[in-house]
Amino acid sequence: MNLDIDGHLVTAVSFDYAVGLSMDGGLDLRIETTMSLRDSAGERVTFDPQDSPDLPTIVRRLVLMKRIKAATAREDTGHLCVDFEDGVRIEVAANAHHEAWSLVGRSGVRAVATPGGGLTVWSSRS
Template sequence: MSESAFAEHEDRWILGLRGLTVTKISVDYQLSFLLESDAWVVLEGPCRLAQGSAAGDVPQEMLDPQRQDVAAALALFGAKVMSAVAFKTGSLRLVFDNGLHLNCRADPSFEAWQVTGPGGWRLVSMPGGELAVWTGSEATKAGEDG
């Protein structure tokens, strides 16, 4: 397996996006990032964009795709993904080579985000924080016994 392989761990999924560059940003009622290799990150709920670590008094911007309040996300164009993690609580964390961190939490009522990646896998943050996970042709729910 390569360093950027899609892999499940006890409390999270490592998404196979490491090293991929943001090549397109789209805005409607969602904020979408196209990455190399036809990978997509689609944000439907509010997210935090921070410079450096999300801890402490670092500058943070709230992104709200529903209101098209996402101008700060333009700084991600051309950035390379250094880390991409989907937590089994429904949160998503992306770290970029320009020092920006994108953090999205699960929404109690709606799908907050979804990511599709190389090889056909897909994760969706379901209402309330459960992850729906598709690996190849089989759909599974993260955390369920198979």
């Protein structure tokens, strides 16, 4: 599923037991479980947002003020993949017990990776 955030710019990054990416246009992505971050050179690091003291520095350096090239989520598993124009990639797999990530998009659309895998999408029109 295309998450309709392609081309948006990450304008702020926040940390509070999760990683929050705010984008132009009022879009917000919140990652609450283990995430994989690959830099443009192909180096991959996996972090738990709740237990990674170096995460704020690394995430800000790699994604702040960068434009998203493509973002997709698998409806059957909830696996999230966000690619940036410079080759950086964030991936978040489903979590057995928690919502791994959520996105608040345009016009009140909300997508949530459900515990155990899967994706639920609500719209303001539902």
